Amino acid sequence: MAAPQVRRADFLMALAYATDLATGHSRDFALRSCVLAMRFAEVAKLDQETCRNIYHQALLRFIGCNADTHLLAAAWGDEITLRRELHHIDMGNRPEFVEIFVRAIKRKYPGASPEELEEAVKRGLAEAPQVNIPILAGHCEVAQRIAERIGLPPEIRENLGQIYERWDGKGLPRGLSGNAVKFPVRVVTLAQDAIALNDHHGFAIMKEKIGKRAGGGYEPELVDLFLTNAEKLFAGMDGPVDREMILALEPVPHAMLDEDASEEAYLAIADMIDMRMPFTFGHSRAVAELADAAAKQMGLPASDIRDVRRAAYTHDIGELAVPVSTWMRPGRLTERETDAAQLHPYHGERALASLGGDGKSVAALVQRHHERLDGSGYYRNSRGTDLAPAARILAAAEAFQTAREARPYRPAMSDAAAAAKLRNAVRDGKLCADAVEAVLTCAGQPARRASAERLAGLTPREIEVLRLIAAGDTAKEAARKLEIAPKTADNHIQSLYSKIGVTTRAAAALYALERGLVQHGFSAA
Template identity: 45%
Template sequence: MDAARPAQFELRLAEVIAALSLATDLGMGQPLEFALRSCILAVRLGDALGWNDEQLREAYYQALMRYIGCNAETHMMAALYGDELLLRKEIALVDNANNIEVLSVIIRRIRQANQGASLVDVTKAIVRGIAESPEHVVKAFSSHCEVAQRLATRLGFSGRIVEALGQLYERWDGKGLPNHVKGEHVAPSVLLVTLVQDVVLFYQLGGIDAALNIARERRGTAYEPHMVDVFCTHAAQLLRGFDDELVWDRVLEIEPSQRVYLTSDQFDQACEAMADFADLKSPYTGGHSRAVASLVSTAADLCGLPPSDVLTLRRAGLLHDLGKVGISAGIWTKQGKLTDREWEQVRLHPYYTERVLKGSPALSLIGNLASLHHERLDGSGYHRGVIGAMLSPSARLLSVANAYQALTETRPHRDAISPDQAADHLRQQVRGGQLDSEAVNAVLNAAGHSIPHPRRDLTAGLSERELEVLRLVARGNSMKQIAQLLVISPKTVDNHIQRIYEKIGVSTRAAATLFAIERNLLS
């Protein structure tokens, strides 16, 4: 049954939470769609247990939202153990009440994180990690639960769904954290999803036999016995077709009880919650996404963009860094220079943002724009490396707003710079052909800088040198003549011409000449 749909807006709450679950997969070091698959199995197993629609709804959203607090304290995890994503991936395979197994993983991760260090330094790191782990684990798990509850409330949930998120790491035998809740005092949805997520994890590693083995092994300890018995009895049926399903579509199809459609304002609130979820990844980025959203939407309004484009830009500003959760906090908090491997990981985060949001049309539209926030007109940006002719006015504004905001914020490797210094830096990038001058003027105007009234940029992001070359090309000069006039090599001229053609979207001298004439660039 569907709830009344808001006029002119088509987005279900389940779509937003399903997208957010993909981000939590990244943050937990799990394959994408891990939470979605867990959701499917949770509903199937709950149905086999005879649960009613309300109970199934609790299990459905518990499976999708179990780790929405996962970004809390990640920088501390990375400081103690190295790459927290690898740590989480390994910890997920062991019984978290088995101290020997947990310590074995911790020691292995610390050694890996300290490769190349002296034996003395590695030993010190291991001793520190072991000594601080008990306090850190309790603090981290408590933080995860609290953050999850706060975010879920902001996403529109209440009652038992929110209460259950406070018991994420509790167990049937009372050996869970943070409060050692035991037996029937643990929310049924928590017990079910604890079992289901481990089953999915081991099924992906070793098939149905591995799933059955882990369920039986932890029966009566981590897992509620009756749930295990029902799963083992019906495992073949419950897991049938599990590898072949269109997971996103299936999750939306099986949502229990009444389907909830969001109003535009409710979706904005959800975007703000997701922005804060992403910014928690690093202590250096708190409030970053909100600030980018405010700046870019103001700039877009100053440029006279249609209200619908301004709204989409604001949402893209809020969601642009969702993909950062898939990169280790140790990279985002590193004080020194990034290695080539670390830099390659950083370059992936816009792609992850796009991937997380691509499931539904409304989210995909935002994700496509949000993923362009590090692109540059000359093709030097990432992750696509597209050129100016392929970047819309909205994309240009977003990249500038993100750059300006980041420059005025402290990062682990540098202090924040002043607004005036940030403005100078952006103008340098305009001169270098990386950023759009109109977009820079609009963003600086939105940020309160005193600048000339923004006017339409007619140069397609061409640098001053590229404009010189274009004028000479349009006036009929040969490559050799241009090289002599500018005192550069013919090969350099050719490189400039190819880049100019790419930026302005032409392939011939005549079309380039027409471009220059149309924009009055020859005077």
């Protein structure tokens, strides 16, 4: 079978969705800015290479902004609200940005007296450059590194090193000015600010503000061209932007990722998610290692093993929607914060939705990673039959890894204590016994039984055949999909029937259904 290939642009969209959440941007902000910037490129009759640079800069501009978020949160409190308020102001205008930072400090100390607040504002503004500049420089470097890992060429990486620079030299961290700021950077900064201003103030005020900033944040010539064509550029921009539009905008040749490159792209996403605060460093990689090993031990088919590993890399991508200031706070979350936090598997599935193909089964697992067999998980309160073996393994691996990591409101558990916690969850009907034992054995914990049982002793190939026939395929159709001889498929069917103790396709289908082997969103083969 040929190695699956995916469009790199699909990964860019997943990253764009996640960074829009983390930076408080409006829905599909990066995608809409990509459409606007590419329309501008067409109006300006830019060459193919410049268009390619603009396309990537628009989608990826903020991919490094998850780095050191805990420092930003420690200094200013709710960093997502702060970022949201900064999007539509002129960062070269000191009174404007001071007002936003003062507001952030007031939010951070809600019960402070006027004197305490005055002191906090004075201290915060005095320390702002030491706090903000290294963080912003870090965003640029991290963006460049992620871009390198997903295979983007040097010129695109160079643009990502200038995401906060401005035409007038008042940008950060290097204070570049004029033509020293790369042309694609100048175009995308203008396009993204125009989207943010249009979202916040409407079309007329957006145009007025962009015009006033000519020669400040933006190159005057670009502002002229933009304002002359503003109606045309914004036509239909209030409507939705979908995956196909973004794929169609990518300059040819379209970049494809093979199996190894896709794996590295998933890993890059894992690292990007985990670096938002020290508590989560390495979390997704560790969950993936456990889930991968447990899935192998349970004898799942190769495609399931790959899906569960990739789902583990990306399972917390939706957590970026919740401010780090919330995650970092010791003590209980408020009801509203809990609701928002428990929606992160939903956001995770949405972020991965653009991946198409195999990405759908990865997204389905991400959506279920906090579900429990008895329906007590979140966010959909799914139950056992909706939870395939891969989903059960991911839930167990995630729960074990999280328990042995420290959190602001509790210390890390020892491996033995974490194992006991998981076995209690099995006893309470929440986690799957087989999945938990497989995870614990793979984590080096003494096994409760010789080894976690495979599903009725089925081989990976028999599981694949079972899924297909349970979904209605004949032996012949299953043979064709799995690229095996019909006789071989028949042998697998007889063998699996006898192992699970059935004699009919209907009973086999019910067995598969009961164990979550057939359901929408999971790959059948």
